[in-house]
Amino acid sequence: MALGRSPWIDDELAMLQEHVARFIEAEFTPHVPRWRKDRMMDRAAWLKAGEAGLLCASIPEIYGGGGGSYAHEAVIHQEMTRAGHGTGFGVGNSTSSAVVAHYILAYGTEDQKQRWLPKMAQGELIGAIAMTEPQGGSDLKALRTTARRVAGGYQINGQKTFISNGQNANLVTVVARTGDEPGARGLSLIVVETDQADGFRRGRNLDKLGMHTQDTSELFFDDVFAPSSNLIGELPGQAFSQLMHELAWERMLVSLDATVNMERAVELTVDYVRTRNIFGKTLMDFQNTQFVLADAKTQATVARTFVDGMMVRLLAGELDGPTAAMAKLWTTETQCRVIDACQQLFGGYGYMSEYPIAQLFADARVSRVYGGASEIMKVIIARAL
Ligand SMILES: Cc1cc2nc3c(=O)[nH]c(=O)nc-3n(C[C@H](O)[C@H](O)[C@H](O)COP(=O)(O)OP(=O)(O)OC[C@H]3O[C@@H](n4cnc5c(N)ncnc54)[C@H](O)[C@@H]3O)c2cc1C
Known part of the structure; x- marks a missing residue:
């Protein structure tokens, strides 16, 4: 099979x-x-x-x-x-x-x-990408962090949050406003080498629902100087198109995660229900268990087929943004449903943090939010209809 x-x-x-x-x-x-x-x-x-x-x-x-x-x-x-x-x-x-x-x-x-x-x-x-700010992440055009032109470079002021690798990173790519143009046009990518950046401060390592081996942090920039040679690109104001260029690939990574997680959830659950005995038979002997797992396995298989097809396209340079958004939307939403159904079969054990299915449940939830929330994926897909 x-x-x-x-x-x-x-x-x-x-x-x-x-x-x-x-x-x-x-x-x-x-x-x-x-x-x-x-x-x-x-x-x-x-x-x-x-x-x-x-x-x-x-x-x-x-x-x-x-x-x-x-x-x-x-x-x-x-x-x-x-x-x-x-x-x-x-x-x-x-x-x-x-x-x-x-x-x-x-x-x-x-x-x-x-x-x-x-x-x-x-x-x-270790690299980090610092886009999201406390007042909003989906609406990148509303970002407030500024990088003001000064002699020899930029002076960065602002605050970022939810930044992956936030504690370990020492090469932080900051999305900052370098111009007065409204919306996306004034945004640039500027690298801050944090080992030598006065005014740079890490906030808390945020305590998350899941992803417990990953550091996710607030970052603060108070008059942080970055030399002109740390601007990514020939000219300022290019951040939006630079970020968009890599988005299909980033979304494929999240889709791959979601697919692997579904496959794992099914494997973990099949192993569990074969050995759990209730009412004089194994949990696997109940038709409900078989149906739940048949459904979960089907969804994992559809996800794998879909994502593999998208990977082939991506590697050929043919994956477009709306299709990548579909992959992220469908695999992440389906992942949470599949893991939830599998977790139910573990009974109370599925709620215990030491059980991998509980960890999967907690780890998976964020995939519907980061890398662009599901609603943003729908906006992208709908725009291309
Ligand atoms: C664990 C983790 C790691 C992260 N890593 C990084 C990182 O490394 N770098 C980084 O820059 N950011 C990172 N983020 C931030 C992440 O990208 C944002 O959380 C995400 O973009 C959503 O932004 P927000 O949290 O401000 O929610 P908001 O933008 O406030 O959105 C809240 C909700 O509103 C709804 N919504 C938003 N827009 C629309 C719309 N147009 N139409 C309808 N509904 C809408 C959605 O349901 C959305 O989930 C990370 C977040 C987490 C949780």
């Missing part, structure tokens, strides 16, 4: 998949209970991941990366999600390697690429 290998995974990627799974088991799994308690991974784990070639896998070798494609990045992302470790490295690495590094690769100057990408690939620099 299994679908077999995804069409976008060849022999080399299958080997990478095994390498990542072995690495996670040896280097991450033993530390996960502590990371869950600390609500973040160790910085040292990033260096280990760098040594193992798991950072910037899709960045060219001349910039210290793995020389692979988005497929390599997607394999690493999926394996981390499959390991079910509170999405610390999955979200963290994809933010740094698959998103921030790609803004630099696509729009950065040669000097920026040489300065930052090799260190990101080693884990010495």
Whole structure:
């Protein structure tokens, strides 16, 4: 009944998949209970991941990366999600390697690429993207953080929130207003190298419902100076189009997560109901259980087929924004329904944090909000009708 290998995974990627799974088991799994308690991974784990070639896998070798494609990045992302470790490295690495590094690769100057990408690939620099502000995240055009032109660079003032890698990041790509133009036209991407930025302050590591190995924080900028050479792109005012360019890819990463989570939920639940005995038979013997799981398995299989098809398109450079939005909308909404139905079969145990199904339930919820809320996905899809 299994679908077999995804069409976008060849022999080399299958080997990478095994390498990542072995690495996670040896280097991450033993530390996960502590990371869950600390609500973040160790910085040292990033260096280990760098040594193992798991950072910037899709960045060219001349910039210290793995020389692979988005497929390599997607394999690493999926394996981390499959390991079910509170999405610390999955979200963290994809933010740094698959998103921030790609803004630099696509729009950065040669000097920026040489300065930052090799260190990101080693884990010495960890990237974050700081868009969201307390007064709103969906409405990017309303962002208030300013980057005022001063001699030799920009002076940044403002506050960001919900920033992934917020505690560990030391290369923060800030979306800031560099011009007086209203809406999106005045927004630019400016890198703040936080190890040397006076006026930069991290707020709390926010206590989240799930994703307990991932640091998510507020960030504060009080007269932070960034040199002109840290502006991403030739000219200011380009942030909106730069951000939009990578959005289909970011949404595919969330869709891959959702798909893997559905597959895992079904596996975990099948294992559980086969061994749980009630009313003199196994829970699997009840027709309701079989129907719930048949439905869940069908949805996971449809999701896998859909997402694999979208990955093929993405790798061919043919995935458009509205279709990527459909993938994110459908897989994330379906994921929450599937996990909820599976969790019900665990009874009270499904509500206990030590059970992976409970962790999945908590981890998955955010996927309908971050990377663009479901309602924003509908706006994008509706606009293209
Ligand atoms: C764990 C986590 C990690 C995150 N990581 C990052 C990060 O690394 N960098 C970053 O910049 N941000 C990050 N975010 C922020 C995330 O992108 C925002 O939370 C998201 O964009 C929604 O913005 P908001 O929370 O301000 O909600 P709002 O914009 O206030 O929206 C609230 C709700 O209003 C509804 N809504 C919004 N717009 C519309 C509309 N047009 N039509 C109808 N209904 C609408 C939706 O239901 C939405 O969920 C993260 C968030 C979380 C929770």
